[in-house]
Amino acid sequence: MTPTGGALKVVAPLHFDEIHSIKGGLVEFLAHNFTLRVKDRFKDRAAVLAAFDQAHFTYLDGTPIPTKAWDDWVPINIHPPESSWQQKFQMFVDLDPPANGQTHVKMHREYRFRTIPFEFTKPGADPGSAAARIALLRTSLPTGKNAAGLKLHDPNYPWPLWKRYGFATLDDFVDHLNWKHEFKDGKNHFTAGMPEYTIMLPLTDPPGAAVPPQPAPPPKLKFYNFYPDAAGTADMHIDDTNGNLFLIL
Secondary structure, eight states: OOOOOOOOOOOSSSSSEEEEETTTTEEEEEEEEEEEESSSSOHHHHHHHHHHHTTTBBBBBBBBOOOOHHHHHHHHHHHHOOOGGGEEEEEEEEEEEEEEEEEEEEEEEEEEEEEEEEEEESSSOOSSSSSHHHHHHHHHGGGGGOTTSSOOOOSSSSSHHHHHHSSSSHHHHHHSOOOOOEEEETTTEEEEEEEEEEEEEEOOOOOOOOOTTTTOOEEEEOOOEEESOOOOOOOOOOOOTTTTTTOOO
């Protein structure tokens, strides 16, 4: 069929889209993306816990994440080697409604740490001082091109690189990183790394309160799709018309 042209509808998830195996099939679920991007690595686990708590993250319904929850989700090893930057753990959730007759199942959650690299090269003389070099970087980034010839830092670019990482302006981006400078072969080479800490866990209702002596019930996972291993009908509960779950253009 020949395309007729015109506008296309775009639907994209606002959360992580994950797959997990349970008895009799696969569960596709949406997951929270609690992310901190900082200028310097946190010195210890206590600092990571405090930073996540002070970011005031919430569940989908707006309920604040309790302070004590971060202690359960942040592992001891906050800076794993690059090969293990995604650490997976298990947590129980209740499927509402049940899938394949199962209500109480294990799902995976993750703790992620990585350092995002940035680099930029500007031909010309060395400005000579740290302040002048940063000023050169700041004024040169909007006109600089990457290997594909794209001006990713130009504010007029459809989705500037700095905006992709949550910065409101180019200046915010430049000021947020510790830039290193090397002058070689008539060129100014700038490099920086941005530490990124992420907690990913299933998008559930907030856990209910404990009724002593019983522990708190598992949180309920409502937004999921179940795909059976054998012949059968998929059970779909992710609503792609929900503006809280998807960006719809």
